[in-house]
Amino acid sequence: MMRRARSPAKLQINLNFNDFALFISGRLWYNSNGICIIKQEDDTMQQQFLTDWSSDIKNIPVGPLGVIAMPGCEEMGEKIDQYLKTWHSLQENQDEELYTTFGRDRNSFLIKTYLPRFGTGEAKGMIKESVRGYDIYIVIDVCAYNRTYLMYGREVPMSPDDHFQDLKRVIAALGGKAKRINVIMPMLYESRQHRRVSRESLDCALGLQELVNMGVQNIITFDAHDPRVQNAIPLSGFENIMPTYQMLKALCRHVKDLQLDKEHLMFVSPDEGAMDRNIYYASVLSLDLGMFYKRRDYTTIVNGRNPIVAHEYLGSDVAGKDIIVVDDMIASGDSMIDLCRELKARRANRIIAMTTFGFFTNGLGVFNKAYEDGLLYRVITTNLTYRTPELRAAPWYIEADMSKYISLIIATLNHDRSLHSLLNPYDRVHRLAENYKKEQLESGFGIV
Numbered sequence: 001m002m003r004r005a006r007s008p009a010k011l012q013i014n015l016n017f018n019d020f021a022l023f024i025s026g027r028l029w030y031n032s033n034g035i036c037i038i039k040q041e042d043d044t045m046q047q048q049f050l051t052d053w054s055s056d057i058k059n060i061p062v063g064p065l066g067v068i069a070m071p072g073c074e075e076m077g078e079k080i081d082q083y084l085k086t087w088h089s090l091q092e093n094q095d096e097e098l099y100t101t102f103g104r105d106r107n108s109f110l111i112k113t114y115l116p117r118f119g120t121g122e123a124k125g126m127i128k129e130s131v132r133g134y135d136i137y138i139v140i141d142v143c144a145y146n147r148t149y150l151m152y153g154r155e156v157p158m159s160p161d162d163h164f165q166d167l168k169r170v171i172a173a174l175g176g177k178a179k180r181i182n183v184i185m186p187m188l189y190e191s192r193q194h195r196r197v198s199r200e201s202l203d204c205a206l207g208l209q210e211l212v213n214m215g216v217q218n219i220i221t222f223d224a225h226d227p228r229v230q231n232a233i234p235l236s237g238f239e240n241i242m243p244t245y246q247m248l249k250a251l252c253r254h255v256k257d258l259q260l261d262k263e264h265l266m267f268v269s270p271d272e273g274a275m276d277r278n279i280y281y282a283s284v285l286s287l288d289l290g291m292f293y294k295r296r297d298y299t300t301i302v303n304g305r306n307p308i309v310a311h312e313y314l315g316s317d318v319a320g321k322d323i324i325v326v327d328d329m330i331a332s333g334d335s336m337i338d339l340c341r342e343l344k345a346r347r348a349n350r351i352i353a354m355t356t357f358g359f360f361t362n363g364l365g366v367f368n369k370a371y372e373d374g375l376l377y378r379v380i381t382t383n384l385t386y387r388t389p390e391l392r393a394a395p396w397y398i399e400a401d402m403s404k405y406i407s408l409i410i411a412t413l414n415h416d417r418s419l420h421s422l423l424n425p426y427d428r429v430h431r432l433a434e435n436y437k438k439e440q441l442e443s444g445f446g447i448v
Contacts, residue, residue, distance in 0.1 A: 061414045063135040063179040064101050066111040068170060070163065072144025072386060077110055079403035080139070080410065084109045087411060111136070113173070115166050121151035125169030136178040137410050140167050142189045143359065144386045164189050164207060171214045182218040182237075182413065183211060184406060186384035187357055191225040205232035212236045220409065222384055222402075223277075223328045223356040241409070243382050243402060244280065245425035245432065247354050250380055250400035251324075252436045255352070257445060258322060260433055262288050265322045268315065270294075270339050277326045284429050290315025292339055308335060311342045319347040322377075329357040330381070337366055340375040350377035357385050364390055371396040 065084065069077025085108070088101070112128035142160040149156055158166075171181060190203035209232055211219060218237035230238040251258075259265060266288040269278040275291060282289040291314045296306040323343055330336055330353070340351050358381030360367070370376040371394075380398040381387070391397055405422075412419055 061101065061135065062416055063133050063414075065109055065410070065414050066131055066134040066136045066178075067109045067410070068111045068113055068136060068138045070113075070138060070140040070166060070170070071115065071147045071158070072141045072163070073139045076141075076383065076403055076406070077139055079401075080407045081109050083404055083407035084411065087407075113170055115169065117149045117151075119150065119152065121149070121156070123149075123166065123169065125166065125173040127170070127173045130177075131174055132177040134178050135180045135182070135414050136174065137182045137184055137413075138167065138170060139184045139406070141186065141385055143187050143357075146386050146388075160189055168210065168214060171211070171216065174215075176215065180218075181214075181216045182220065183216050184220045184410075186222040186382075186402075188221040188224050188229070191221075191229065194226045194229040202232075204229050208233045208238075218413065222382070225328055239409075239419065239423070241405075241423060242277070242280075242425075243356055243384075243400060243405070244284075245428045246382065246400045246402055246405055247326075247356075247380055248281075248429060248432055250398050251352065251354065251378075252432060254398045255378060256440070256443075258436075260285060260287070260437060262286070263321075265324070266290060266316070266318065267324050267326060268292065268318065268339075268343065270325055270327050270335065274327045277328070281324070281326055284426060285433060288316050290318060292342065294335070308338065311339060313342065313346065317346075318343055320349055322350045322352070323348045324352045324354060326354045328355060329359060330355045330379070331359050332362040333360060333366055334362070337370050337375065340370060344375055351375065352378045352380065354380045356382055358387065358391070359385065360388075360391060364388075364394060367396065368394070 067077060067080055067084070069080075106129075111131060111134075114126040114128055115123055116126070117123045140163060142163040144163065145157045145159070147158045147163075149158065149162075167183065167185075174181065188204065189207045193201065193203040194205070196202055208219065208229065212233045216236070218239070219233075220239045220241065222241050222243060224240045227240040230240070267278045267282040267290070269275045269289070269291040271292060271294050278289055278291075281287075293312040293314060295309045295312060297309050298306050300307055325336070325339060327336075336353055340353075343351055353376065358379065367376065367379065376396060378396055378398055380400055382400045382402050384402055387399065392399065408422055409419065412422060
């Protein structure tokens, strides 16, 4: 008696990939003993089936998509939700790789959460809707100090420790029901405490290990202070993403009179730690590169750091050129202002600072004065961390919006596709520079 097997597994048949394709397509038959008795070879049909099967499998999302915007990330969460809903509604007119679903009886990708506090400052995390089988993306800004809570009647701003603890509460509230948990943490928690030089804690490594032990499969961060901290979780997903293209796009949109050539523009690294960032920009745009070396007094500690004694410059002449300084963050801003003074003393023209994160921990006063004195022309940061209304209204400030980029990353990962094209902005930067020069020619800029 000849019959088609219900499942090759029940007959303990070992199939290679090609035979599996034939079995599924009905062209491979077994008898009741699991012995293959008919194998119809059709190379064209087999190849077509393998191609279609391989292609279709990539278009299947991991699960219904859910986005949790932690306190302080509500604005970013709304923007991400709008992009994902737009791609959802336009799925018939575009590539299916951006098509995602928010599950049954829902019209938003945002998952409602609640993080109540007790009078003592203790808290708990609550999920307000079902997340069973969902592919969850938690967006968190650990530096959103604008969020506060009451403790013993006093209003207390949330610290990075408070935000990180809330993140763990939300993961715990998921209760293992989500199919996959991904954390998007633009400013990596404790990223500046990434190495041990004396008897001190390794907070960043411990934080990463805690998240992985709680079931987080992917951690996405931006411009990590030292991406080698991922060595703490070598078997888990860790993506360090650079906002290179988005920063340059913001620059080109707001500053229309830059001359993208070696005679008029160059990049300067504020220290040796930022060299990789500046080398990339300078290499892609074919511009010169300089570097400052910070001489510090290692015998003294002021506000938790060794004070800078002097800035030593290495590189070609900056006289008469516009200068772009790229770094990962502006904290107090003192070293950036000092660097601007050094460049102006060397007769540099306009100075533009581009940093992924702008904290301005000592306020905006020194930057307002630097702008008025002509030391600093523009400061560009992303919207990955909290920006005060005063900062966003400052005449010298430019914001690089990262919401669409994060939405693309989420949609891509939801389909388990490669991030390579999103992580490598080389071609996009070249097109941006070419379009920028073309617009300048059309407007008559630079024509004598």
